[in-house]
Amino acid sequence: MMHRLLQLQRRFLSSSKNAQKEQQWSVKQVTKSNFLESLEEIQKHIHDCHFITVSSQKTGGFSAPWRRVLPFDTPDMAYLKAKDAAERFQLFQFAVCPFTIESSKVVAYPYNFHLFPRDELNIGMPSYSFSCQTSYLMSMAREDFDFNACIYDGISYLSRVQESTAKDRIGNPISSHLVKSSSTSSVADVVFVERIKARVRHWRNACKEPNKGTDELLVKSLRKLILGGELYGSRPCMSIDVCNARQVQLVLEMLSEIFDDLVPLIIPDKSGGPKAVRVVFTSSPEDKNLLEKELENIEEEWNKQVRGFREVIDVLSASQKPIIAFDCLNEFTFVHSKFIAPLPSNLNEFMCSLRLVFPCILDVNNLLKEIGPVSRAKNLPAAMSYLKRQFFVPLDMEIPHQGISAEENERKKHGHNVLRITHLFAKLGSILKITHGSCKTMNGDIDKVMEDHGNIFYPCCSSLKEPIDRDILVFTNKTRKVSTEDLVFLWGFRVGMTAGVLKKILYASHDVFSEDFEVKLVDKSCAVVVFWTPGLAEVLLKVISSGGVGSSALMDMISEGLKAAGYEAYKRVCRMRLWELHLADSLDKALSDEYPRDWVANARSEPLGICWNNEFIIKLDDL
Incomplete structure (x- = not known):
């Protein structure tokens, strides 16, 4: 009993100490005026570090609710959505934190770079225009983000491809x-x-x-x-x-x-x-x-x-150190698009291109899945709370003074997510036995520990090295696998109808709904129906295409505008970039005569992939 009390006391003191430390965390803010001196500093820190954490602040994440990565998205579909966001929105902040781990001590050197895609050379690059999502800008404003400083003193950049184009246009010797x-x-x-x-x-x-x-x-x-x-x-x-x-x-x-x-x-x-x-x-x-x-x-x-800022990206790449990030699919589609080259058309080409620049990337979201119930935590505080209860991992976070006054640190608290990710990774690394010594073997190859956890982009949980099957994971109270052929998209129902009401109406409309099924709203205009019995989705599609013959209730719904399509139509929407505001409008376009019909035959020959896990994605916005 006494031993248990002492253990709880140690955990309480450790938690209190970490909370006090987090309040004192300081991140060096870097703008155009102090970029060159900061570049020299961070080069040395990157050379001496074990790992490097990155985190960014974007002007948006998705332009319509259904264009977020959803539980029924295959890895390819998730990539196409992330690609759309990376090409549409911009980066305003990019935080980099080289750090070392020795025993229970983490020494971190965080930098937060303020960016703006300014046309420094008057050649129309890096960007003529970009989109902004109001909720993202409001969140930045609540954190006292200085938009004037960003626009006038933010660091510009060109990607590697844009640099080559710029040299050709200007024609310098x-x-x-x-x-x-x-x-x-x-x-x-x-x-x-x-x-x-x-x-x-x-x-x-x-x-x-x-x-x-x-x-x-x-x-x-x-x-x-x-x-x-x-x-x-x-x-x-x-x-x-x-x-x-x-x-x-x-x-x-x-x-x-x-x-x-x-x-x-x-x-x-x-x-x-x-x-x-x-x-x-x-x-x-x-x-x-x-x-x-x-x-x-x-x-x-x-x-x-x-x-410009791409000098930092080149230093990260040249170091060949493991890169730590959160929600890597989203993070690195932005990195590739802004600093390397235009994004490839598919996930395989993207991963191959990215690995040439960063050979080992570790996604904290993926590491969290390795620790039982913590994978179901809804946010970072919940994950940290679980780790503290189940694992005693004493950890001291040291951030050496970088010439930041206490007043400036209190006034500018941007980029702190990179330290939270670093802190969480250090705890997970201790539990999963991931150390800097396990990063490479004597001959320089990535060893088994890093191979098991590296370059797996959650929510795309399937590895490119593994065979791809036809199953996806669908969000319900319990995780269950289902083939994409057992999904049906419905639209054209009454506006404002909830998933529960729609399920009751469908249940009473036809015998095909007598078996177990689920209904989830994708957005206000469209729902997805999941059949747990194979073959019923095909039956439903045939019934609706025939006008609902044999079911007066279903015939009435069809006469009011109800439409249905299988997963192939949804794949077509994503691959043809039919990014309308509502998924129903995109599906209508995909099925119209405006687009070539031979696309469907070609698409069916491609294998369907394993979708990302339906467990919650832990978002930094929940902090």
């Missing part, structure tokens, strides 16, 4: 990096090289001759016109027009083999292809080294200006 070609030179190649070699030699000799005071202005102008002389800064240079990458290769090889005092620069055209090779003359080896250093500095400054 690019330092050349010669890669020897193994292909045999043709006669045309030899003629081209000899002609360019003679021209470069004459120009170089003219540059090396001392200037003669007797040269008149006209003579200098003629020499410049004939030899093609220009200036790069204070150094003489000339341009060699090229038609393709092969000619660029030939020019670079010729210059490297014959001339050691010339520095070539590639000039791109607006389409991104090479337009010319600019050759700069240097007066000495020291001058050549100085020019190359200048070019490196110019390129580095240009990259920082163009990439």
Whole structure:
């Protein structure tokens, strides 16, 4: 008895200590004005850390209730909905927290970056416009979010693809990096090289001759016109027009083999292809080294200006450290869309592309599912409460001082979710035996612990490595598997009808409803019917397509506008991006003659996936 009391006392003291610590948590706020110095700091912290937590604040999450990820969505459908949100909304804050775990101590370095997709280069990127969801903006306003600071001092960014496009449009000279070609030179190649070699030699000799005071202005102008002389800064240079990458290769090889005092620069055209090779003359080896250093500095400054916040994403990727996040499907569709490239058309391609950038991502939502009843918790406080009751995990959270005054920390409490996720992961990691030592084996491969938990995006609970079957999990009081072929979407019923009333009406309308079934409203316009007996969904669809023959009650409902469709129609809605405000309107479009009918035949050949678990998704908004 005494032992039990002491244990409860330790837990109480630990809980009180953690509550006090959370009130003192400080997150460094980063804007355009202090971005460069913060970038240097976080690079060091990322290099030294064990894990990295990320969390973001978006301008919205979904533009209609049915476009949220729902219990009957297959992994592919869930991805298409997340893709739509990522392409529609923007990121206003992105928090990054490198941290280490040693025994029961967590040392964290949280940063909250304020972002805004400003067109810094006047080229229409990263974004002309974006959508906002009023509830999200109201939530940010309640937290005293400074929208003026976000717009005027937020950090802009370009994705990797947008950066490449920007360089092509602006056409800045690019330092050349010669890669020897193994292909045999043709006669045309030899003629081209000899002609360019003679021209470069004459120009170089003219540059090396001392200037003669007797040269008149006209003579200098003629020499410049004939030899093609220009200036790069204070150094003489000339341009060699090229038609393709092969000619660029030939020019670079010729210059490297014959001339050691010339520095070539590639000039791109607006389409991104090479337009010319600019050759700069240097007066000495020291001058050549100085020019190359200048070019490196110019390129580095240009990259920082163009990439903006994406420099942080590139540092995260280069570190190859495990990334911790919450609701990863939603989080990383935004990351991929804004900072890497446009989102692929399907989930498999998205996961392959993402793993090239972040090889190991751990979803806290997925880890929570591994601990019995905690997976049914409705919010983070409930999950933390369960962990405290069932597991004694003493944990000390230390956030070293980062030059943040107490007044500033009290005034700006943005980005604290990243610390809550870090704290929760540390507890789960202790329970599930996930440590930084288990991240990689001696040969650098992800070990079994990380393989079991990594790159599984809850609510898409099926792993891409596992065989895909036809079952999904449907939300009821008890989790039950059902085939997507046993789902029927109904719409056209009276406005304002509840799921319970609709179920009673259906129960009395036809014998097909004599077996056990469930009815759930997807939105105000549409409901989904789940049959627990295989084959009944197909029977219902045939009855409704025949006009309800044999059932006067069902005939009356059909005459009033009741319609029905199977899961294939819903898949068609998502894949064809028929994102109307109401699901009923989207289904009507999907079944209309406006779209090709052969799509259905092609879609049926694709395997149906395992849907995400129907257990609650724990939302940070519930905090």
